Amino acid sequence: MTAALADISLEHYLVVGAVLFSLGLFCVLTRRNSIGVLMGIELILNAANVNYIAFSKYSAGGYDGQVFSVFVIMLAAAEAAIGLAIVLGIYRRFGTIDVAEMTTLKG
Amino acid sequence: MEGVSLATGAFYLLAGLAVLGAAGVAFSSNIIYSALSLMFSFVGVAGLYVLLDADFVAGVQVLVYVGGVLVLTLFAVMLTHQIADIKVSNRSVGRPAALAIVAGVFALLYKAFDGVAWHEASEPAVESSTYGVGNAFLGQYVLPFELASLVLLVVLVGAVVLSRKEVVEGGEGTS
Numbered sequence: 530m531t532a533a534l535a536d537i538s539l540e541h542y543l544v545v546g547a548v549l550f551s552l553g554l555f556c557v558l559t560r561r562n563s564i565g566v567l568m569g570i571e572l573i574l575n576a577a578n579v580n581y582i583a584f585s586k587y588s589a590g591g592y593d594g595q596v597f598s599v600f601v602i603m604l605a606a607a608e609a610a611i612g613l614a615i616v617l618g619i620y621r622r623f624g625t626i627d628v629a630e631m632t633t634l635k636g
Numbered sequence: 637m638e639g640v641s642l643a644t645g646a647f648y649l650l651a652g653l654a655v656l657g658a659a660g661v662a663f664s665s666n667i668i669y670s671a672l673s674l675m676f677s678f679v680g681v682a683g684l685y686v687l688l689d690a691d692f693v694a695g696v697q698v699l700v701y702v703g704g705v706l707v708l709t710l711f712a713v714m715l716t717h718q719i720a721d722i723k724v725s726n727r728s729v730g731r732p733a734a735l736a737i738v739a740g741v742f743a744l745l746y747k748a749f750d751g752v753a754w755h756e757a758s759e760p761a762v763e764s765s766t767y768g769v770g771n772a773f774l775g776q777y778v779l780p781f782e783l784a785s786l787v788l789l790v791v792l793v794g795a796v797v798l799s800r801k802e803v804v805e806g807g808e809g810t811s
Contacts, residue, residue: 537647537687539754545651545684547745549677551738552658558734562667564712568674571705572658575681578693586688590757592768595690596777599769602693602700603784607791609705613712614798620716 542583549576563616563626567609574605647687654680667717671709678702692766 549572556569578598585594620626623633653676660673678701685694773781 537644540749541647541651542684542688543749544746545654547742547749548655549658549681550745551742552655552662554741555734555738556662558737559662559731564709564716565667565670568661568670568709571674571701572661572677575654575677575701578697579681579684582685582688582690582693584754585690586757588754588757592765592772595693595765595769596772598690598693599696599773600780600784602696603788606700606705607787609708610791610795611798613708614795616712617715617799626716 539583539587542579542587546576546579546583549573549579561627561629563619563628564613566628567612567616570612571605571609574601577601643687646683650680650683650687652680653677654684667713668710671706671713674709675702675706678706689763690765692764692769 553569553572553576556572557566558569560566560569578601581594581598581601585591585598616626619631623631625631655677657673657675657677657680661670661677664670664673678697682694682697682702685691685697
């Protein structure tokens with residue numbers, strides 16, 4: 530146990546990534562506020578990035594993992610901008626951003 | 637030995653910051669607190685990037701996430717709630733079921749990487765990664781790099797179109 534605590538290996542980072550992913554998934558599953566759901570998605574993307582960079586250092590070497598994580602960050606920013614613009618549009622039209630009350634398309 | 641223990645302590649500190657921030661996002665009942673916890677999580681993850689010799693990505697993380705995405709999220713929170721409301725609701729439903737699903741997913745993820753003999757890279761020299769990342773962007777990854785600029789342009793225009801106010805000329809708008 531002390532040996533596992535003493536030096537940080539790839540698994541430590543993978544555990545952090547898995548925990549971040551799980552908390553993000555929990556956020557996505559339980560939130561009724563659309564913005565809360567988007568925050569959960571950001572957490573999940575962060576978890577993926579941690580894994581990319583951990584593998585880039587410990588397993589693959591080189592810069593491929595870092596380049597991919599920059600692309601992921603770019604897409605996360607794009608997703609946040611568009612997602613929040615859509616949320617604002619929904620709020621203006623329906624007066625709520627509760628995902629359980631947006632049932633216009635429900636059959 | 638001293639340097640190793642310093643890095644170990646920094647890892648646990650930053651990982652704790654990231655995980656506790658994420659827990660705050662997932663469990664807080666006030667969405668403003670959720671957004672602020674998200675900041676701690678992002679900063680902790682940026683620190684982990686520094687520990688992993690990815691200083692360029694850490695800088696991008698701070699600039700884009702903490703400086704951009706978080707401010708955007710806070711703006712959206714403020715615009716979609718009445719500020720005068722004392723309780724800025726962040727209700728959640730189905731916690732036990734979600735907890736069970738998430739525990740299952742975590743167990744699956746852990747089982748997937750526990751005990752796997754990953755390919756070990758030879759210990760890379762610690763140097764600034766900006767040079768290598770820049771070369772990769774303009775060399776092997778130049779097409780995705782240019783596509784990214786196109787995507788960002790589309791996002792820019794799309795966000796403006798989606799969030800502008802509808803101006804009806806003369807009161808005879810059709811939509």
